[in-house]
Amino acid sequence: MWRRTVARSVARVRQTRKMSIVAAGNTIPGPCIVHKRGADILHDPWFNKDTGFPQTERDRLGLRGLLPPRVISFEQQYDRFMESFHSLEHNTEGQPQEVVSLAKWRILNRLHDRNETLYYRVLIDNIKDFAPIIYTPTVGLVCQNYSGLFRRPRGMYFSAKDKGEMMSMIYNWPAKQVDMVVLTDGSRILGLGDLGVQGMAIPIGKLDMYVAAAGINPQRVLPIMLDVGTNNQALLDNRLYIGLRQPRLEGEEYISVVDELMEAIHARWPKAVVQFEDFQFKWAFETLERYRKKICMFNDDIQGTAGVALAGLLGTVRAQGLSLSEFANQKIVVVGAGSAGLGVLNMAYQAVARMTGKEAKPQFFLLDKDGLITKERVGVQSAAAPFAKDIEDVKSIGLKDGSTLLEVVTKVKPHVLLGLSGVGGIFDEHVLKAMRNSDSPKPAIFAMSNPTLNAECTAADAFKYAGENIVFGSGSPFEHVDLGNGKVGHVNQANNMYLFPGIGLGSLLSGAHIISDGMLQAASECLASYMTDEEIQMGRLYPSIDSIRHITAEVGAAVVRAAVAEDLAEGHGEVGPRELAHMSKEEIVEYVTSNMWYPIYSPLVHEK
Numbered sequence: 001m002w003r004r005t006v007a008r009s010v011a012r013v014r015q016t017r018k019m020s021i022v023a024a025g026n027t028i029p030g031p032c033i034v035h036k037r038g039a040d041i042l043h044d045p046w047f048n049k050d051t052g053f054p055q056t057e058r059d060r061l062g063l064r065g066l067l068p069p070r071v072i073s074f075e076q077q078y079d080r081f082m083e084s085f086h087s088l089e090h091n092t093e094g095q096p097q098e099v100v101s102l103a104k105w106r107i108l109n110r111l112h113d114r115n116e117t118l119y120y121r122v123l124i125d126n127i128k129d130f131a132p133i134i135y136t137p138t139v140g141l142v143c144q145n146y147s148g149l150f151r152r153p154r155g156m157y158f159s160a161k162d163k164g165e166m167m168s169m170i171y172n173w174p175a176k177q178v179d180m181v182v183l184t185d186g187s188r189i190l191g192l193g194d195l196g197v198q199g200m201a202i203p204i205g206k207l208d209m210y211v212a213a214a215g216i217n218p219q220r221v222l223p224i225m226l227d228v229g230t231n232n233q234a235l236l237d238n239r240l241y242i243g244l245r246q247p248r249l250e251g252e253e254y255i256s257v258v259d260e261l262m263e264a265i266h267a268r269w270p271k272a273v274v275q276f277e278d279f280q281f282k283w284a285f286e287t288l289e290r291y292r293k294k295i296c297m298f299n300d301d302i303q304g305t306a307g308v309a310l311a312g313l314l315g316t317v318r319a320q321g322l323s324l325s326e327f328a329n330q331k332i333v334v335v336g337a338g339s340a341g342l343g344v345l346n347m348a349y350q351a352v353a354r355m356t357g358k359e360a361k362p363q364f365f366l367l368d369k370d371g372l373i374t375k376e377r378v379g380v381q382s383a384a385a386p387f388a389k390d391i392e393d394v395k396s397i398g399l400k401d402g403s404t405l406l407e408v409v410t411k412v413k414p415h416v417l418l419g420l421s422g423v424g425g426i427f428d429e430h431v432l433k434a435m436r437n438s439d440s441p442k443p444a445i446f447a448m449s450n451p452t453l454n455a456e457c458t459a460a461d462a463f464k465y466a467g468e469n470i471v472f473g474s475g476s477p478f479e480h481v482d483l484g485n486g487k488v489g490h491v492n493q494a495n496n497m498y499l500f501p502g503i504g505l506g507s508l509l510s511g512a513h514i515i516s517d518g519m520l521q522a523a524s525e526c527l528a529s530y531m532t533d534e535e536i537q538m539g540r541l542y543p544s545i546d547s548i549r550h551i552t553a554e555v556g557a558a559v560v561r562a563a564v565a566e567d568l569a570e571g572h573g574e575v576g577p578r579e580l581a582h583m584s585k586e587e588i589v590e591y592v593t594s595n596m597w598y599p600i601y602s603p604l605v606h607e608k
């Protein structure tokens with residue numbers, strides 16, 4: 001009996017997939033129920049179509065007379081926006097970069113606030129040009145100036161003053177269903193430090209990427225800022241700062257506020273996936289350990305970054321013409337022993353252990369602001385301790401605890417130099433030149449810190465000083481480098497944006513109640529195997545951001561499959577765990593793709 005049900009739902013998945021392709025091809029989508037009329041609709045960016053409301057809808061919804069008479073098609077609205085954007089580019093030519101970037105952010109933000117369907121369509125279609133505005137690097141600048149830029153609220157703000165009230169506050173959010181939450185406390189925004197409540201632009205930007213890359217319905221996303229104060233004196237002294245003007249809560253007081261918020265989110269939307277973003281080191285690991293066995297959550301800086309970095313590291317092994325098992329013999333220097341650096345090392349160690357067995361002793365070197373970390377280091381963080389080198393091992397190559405980056409690179413001759421320090425320019429001319437003596441025929445340099453000014457080096461400097469045969473990746477985008485004679489130094493964007501949307505989407509659609517290491521590993525492996533050998537030989541470790549929807553569908557499907565394999569998948573909507581278990585690999589990709597929202601005007605039907 002239930003076999004027939006499975007067959008029916010697989011057929012349904014196939015049918016839905018067909019319909020979604022049709023929808024993407026602009027045929028008539030299904031209706032959308034709206035509980036308001038007239039001007040209230042025009043002021044609601046979820047439903048607003050501006051001049052795009054057809055006459056019949058204007059009549060039905062009480063809009064007649066509230067809009068200019070001519071109906072403008074979606075395509076015309078799209079063209080008009082792009083024309084405005086291009087004239088803005090033209091008109092701001094020659095102005096300081098920051099002015100131009102903020103002007104671009106403003107024009108996109110205004111559209112976001114007015115008409116979400118059009119906003120997400122232009123974002124999806126122009127993701128390569130617009131991601132650097134709504135995401136890194138411009139989002140960093142936006143956070144730095146958020147108190148001044150703030151016009152309209154988006155998402156929810158919970159503060160230390162709301163203690164005891166969060167369970168009722170969560171019901172103030174107007175949407176019945178929430179699928180994806182991105183939560184920050186603003187304590188470590190990119191490499192810019194503590195930006196307090198102004199960090200809200202990060203969850204907003206990450207969720208824009210969720211909509212664009214993973215097709216999460218924008219009506220079901222929720223950016224949350226947990227404002228527990230700030231230790232940034234400049235913000236505390238700024239009379240126009242829009243957050244709590246008090247030092248950050250610490251210890252028990254802090255954790256009890258996070259607990260209360262997590263309980264409130266989980267109570268209202270038990271199936272929502274919660275992504276922790278840009279928490280300072282001391283809380284990033286602690287909150288991850290605290291909630292990951294109870295709630296469907298992950299820490300993007302620790303786990304998303306690790307998966308993307310591991311995929312890149314495996315790519316560098318392939319770029320050298322070696323088999324993946326050679327990964328265990330790679331010498332990798334990681335600069336930055338924070339959430340991101342330690343996340344990468346954790347995952348890389350697990351990969352080596354899988355390849356070589358438990359006795360694996362990878363040749364990974366970890367540095368923080370005080371230089372090389374060895375077992376001699378006093379007060380080493382417990383999360384960093386497993387990666388501290390044996391002092392005898394480093395002595396044998398002329399190094400000691402606290403050796404400088406230049407000393408380490410010179411003596412180790414690493415295959416890979418990977419920066420997650422937040423310190424701009426730390427891979428200076430000397431360090432990069434030392435990479436010329438790397439033991440790899442294709443040394444890899446990853447300057448992963450964000451935003452651009454915090455990158456450990458620029459792409460141009462990397463190719464200039466370390467040589468033309470390097471493989472290069474950076475957290476924020478750089479232009480490809482002209483090496484002369486028609487040769488181009490390829491720049492990869494080594495950013496967790498290649499994984500977090502797929503991790504979130506896959507976890508959601510699997511209905512898993514937690515996100516396991518196996519699901520994260522599957523996501524990373526999927527990204528690692530996405531590129532062909534030919535592409536890898538050309539220094540391309542990650543796909544172009546233009547194909548982010550496709551890669552996200554593949555990653556999402558890999559996460560669903562891993563959840564099914566681990567018996568964690570509880571199903572989503574009408575698709576139950578047994579139906580998921582009976583889907584083929586291709587059917588799971590179809591299931592994921594068919595669940596991706598695509599921006600198109602739906603006919604609006606009013607219901608009281």
Ligand SMILES: NC(=O)C1=CN([C@@H]2O[C@H](COP(=O)(O)OP(=O)(O)OC[C@H]3O[C@@H](n4cnc5c(N)ncnc54)[C@H](O)[C@@H]3O)[C@@H](O)[C@H]2O)C=CC1
Nearest residue numbers: 190191281337338339340368369421422449450475495496
């Ligand atoms: N590309 C990507 O996808 C991602 C990039 N990041 C970037 O990584 C950076 C670090 O993030 P977290 O690890 O969360 O920060 P964190 O504050 O937890 O860690 C920073 C680490 O850098 C070390 N450090 C500081 N100055 C140093 C120096 N001069 N030399 C060597 N190490 C130094 C600190 O001791 C600390 O261990 C940020 O800039 C962030 O934007 C983070 C997540 C994802």
Ligand SMILES: CC(=O)C(=O)O
Nearest residue numbers: 190278301450495496
């Ligand atoms: C990309 C990112 O998550 C970060 O820089 O924190």
Ligand SMILES: [Mg+2]
Nearest residue numbers: 190277278301
């Ligand atoms: Mg982050």
